[in-house]
Amino acid sequence: MEKLLPPSKLLPPKGILKSDALKKYIFETTAYPREHEQLKKLREATVLKYGNLYTVLLYDHTLILSNNNCKYHNVTTLDPTKYVYHQFKDYTSNEKMVCACMRRSEMEVPVDEGHFLSMLLKIMNAKKTIELGVFTGYSLLTTALALPHDGHVTGIDIDKEAYEMGLEFIKNAGVHHKINFIHSDCLQALDNMLSENPKPEFDFAFVDADKPNYANMHERLMKLVKVGGVIAFDNTLWSGFVAEKEENVPVHMRVNRKAFLDLNKRLAADPHVEVSQVSIGDGVTLCRRLV
Numbered sequence: 001m002e003k004l005l006p007p008s009k010l011l012p013p014k015g016i017l018k019s020d021a022l023k024k025y026i027f028e029t030t031a032y033p034r035e036h037e038q039l040k041k042l043r044e045a046t047v048l049k050y051g052n053l054y055t056v057l058l059y060d061h062t063l064i065l066s067n068n069n070c071k072y073h074n075v076t077t078l079d080p081t082k083y084v085y086h087q088f089k090d091y092t093s094n095e096k097m098v099c100a101c102m103r104r105s106e107m108e109v110p111v112d113e114g115h116f117l118s119m120l121l122k123i124m125n126a127k128k129t130i131e132l133g134v135f136t137g138y139s140l141l142t143t144a145l146a147l148p149h150d151g152h153v154t155g156i157d158i159d160k161e162a163y164e165m166g167l168e169f170i171k172n173a174g175v176h177h178k179i180n181f182i183h184s185d186c187l188q189a190l191d192n193m194l195s196e197n198p199k200p201e202f203d204f205a206f207v208d209a210d211k212p213n214y215a216n217m218h219e220r221l222m223k224l225v226k227v228g229g230v231i232a233f234d235n236t237l238w239s240g241f242v243a244e245k246e247e248n249v250p251v252h253m254r255v256n257r258k259a260f261l262d263l264n265k266r267l268a269a270d271p272h273v274e275v276s277q278v279s280i281g282d283g284v285t286l287c288r289r290l291v
């Protein structure tokens with residue numbers, strides 16, 4: 001296990017833009033003023049519910065303890081404002097034990113990326129889309145607002161509670177009729193779709209679920225998205241860590257960094273798709289299906 005680290009090292013700034021001043025400029029000039037009222041309310045409600053610092057202890061990349069989920073009966077609370085390792089002295093000798101901090105609210109796509117996705121869907125005249133990884137629904141509501149009245153988005157997530165938290169804002173925005181939420185593991189749901197109706201029917205897919213499975217999702221989506229349609233993968237620049245040496249990457253972020261290094265290489269070499277790496281948010285890779 002790493003030596004004691006301050007929370008700032010355990011929680012690096014999200015996204016690839018490293019200038020706070022430029023971030024502020026972009027958000028205040030074009031992003032916030034044009035954010036739909038219900039998206040703004042959803043973002044604020046998400047921060048209220050999921051914006052606390054969330055501490056996790058991982059053993060060999062498997063979650064064994066978090067603020068909400070204590071598996072060690074002698075530890076009942078975690079104070080994420082302290083240097084968390086102090087509380088796990090017994091386990092610190094084990095290299096597979098890793099501590100991490102996150103704010104779950106930071107999982108939603110940032111406002112400028114939302115505008116980008118919305119414009120892309122409109123330029124494409126997308127009508128039928130699919131989203132893997134919904135959380136409280138920021139990108140889902142963005143998509144539903146961008147689609148025409150008879151458009152349709154299928155959202156898949158294992159976390160029904162988070163989706164239900166955001167439902168109020170989706171309903172207030174008047175676009176609930178465009179959404180079909182499937183409470184399931186993504187790969188399971190995609191496999192079900194492929195066995196029930198193995199026809200490419202989607203114009204667009206947004207992938208924002210568990211990162212090590214993106215390659216498996218890509219394989220399935222290439223059969224479900226139409227030729228000429230687009231698969232967009234979120235977080236492909238992984239806070240910029242894809243360009244860093246492994247020793248400079250927080251331990252808990254290394255598995256996903258490796259997954260993105262492999263995925264980015266694979267997509268760049270895939271003759272079945274045209275690829276564009278977009279440097280927005282945390283990095284978005286667009287793959288247009290060619291064959």
Ligand SMILES: C[S@@+](CC[C@H](N)C(=O)[O-])C[C@H]1O[C@@H](n2cnc3c(N)ncnc32)[C@H](O)[C@@H]1O
Nearest residue numbers: 107108109133135138139157158185186209210
């Ligand atoms: C980064 S968040 C999605 C954020 C969302 N796109 C937004 O803009 O608010 C990732 C979501 O993927 C879900 N997830 C992770 N692994 C999954 C899996 N194997 N199957 C389905 N959902 C999964 C999590 O429950 C979480 O809600």
